[in-house]
Amino acid sequence: MINNELKSRVENDNVLVLERIFDAPRDLVFKMFKEPEHLKHWWGPTGWELPVCHIDFRPGGTWHFCMKCTDQNQGEYYGMESWGKVVYKDIVEPEMITYTDYFSDADGNINETMPSSEIKLEFIDLGDGETKLVNHAEYVSAEALQAVMDMGMLQGITETWNRLEERLNKIK
Template sequence: MAKNHESGNIITNVGEKDFTLERVFDAPRDLVFKAFTDPEHVSQWWAPAGFTMPVCTIDLQPGGIWHYCFESPEGERHWSRSVYKEIIEPEKIVYTSTLSDEKANPVESPLPEHLATVTFVENNGKTKLTVNIQLPSVLDLKATMDMGMMEGLKQTINNLEEHLKVVR
């Protein structure tokens, strides 16, 4: 029971236990991949509207950890940690992600751990970025959607467009 939607430049698809976002960037794949994996780049754009990322560390290898902190305009901090499962540069990244504490230890949360698969496909100097988020259950997908994760991810992906304009 998939639902497809197009919002601005982002195409979304919601399945039973997953959702997917696709966006084409006017930038070469190597640059988009680097912007998605280099902490100097990621810290400049990976956050929903109004949030910043004051902390971002990335150990880009299978088993490596991506640990970061979103900070709200009110100064509230939200920590997350992702563990890389697969990296095929510059084509694909697979990682699990969950909320954490400031030392990268997972914490209990209403947001369940999820599996993210990110692909980068180049065509005539442009790059199609696809982000698929898989949840453990239908109820977990509903809870994640109700918490606004898909909307936040859309805002974050839109930030990447602006970042790529600056670094090109």
């Protein structure tokens, strides 16, 4: 049994590094991040769905998406929408994806008042059908990183990656 707990650490006050091992081959884990039909099943915390998911998966391309809370038990969050926009920088399939991650509106306009981040996703083949996913998220400042931490980002990414694991287990 692999240890699939999310590990997190902060480097240089403004870089959040997240790591988790998935019991799935690297090609499959990578595929989960590039195809809308997969992302729609796992992206977002528990109780949230992805009703909008438009991807142009190439350097310079974008991913515009909406996460919507569909769980009535989440009280004030029920019905809330959270829009995001990714601008891909570099893609080395199946090893790495780099992009800038923004908050946006429904039209894809970037929300300059919210912290953006430079993301590097590494997909490391551990052999035996296991993959380590490493997410480096660099923010402009320690304050920007703290702002997203205060929004519950760590809990959200933990739940999101739990959902990714469930999706992987369902289709592998």
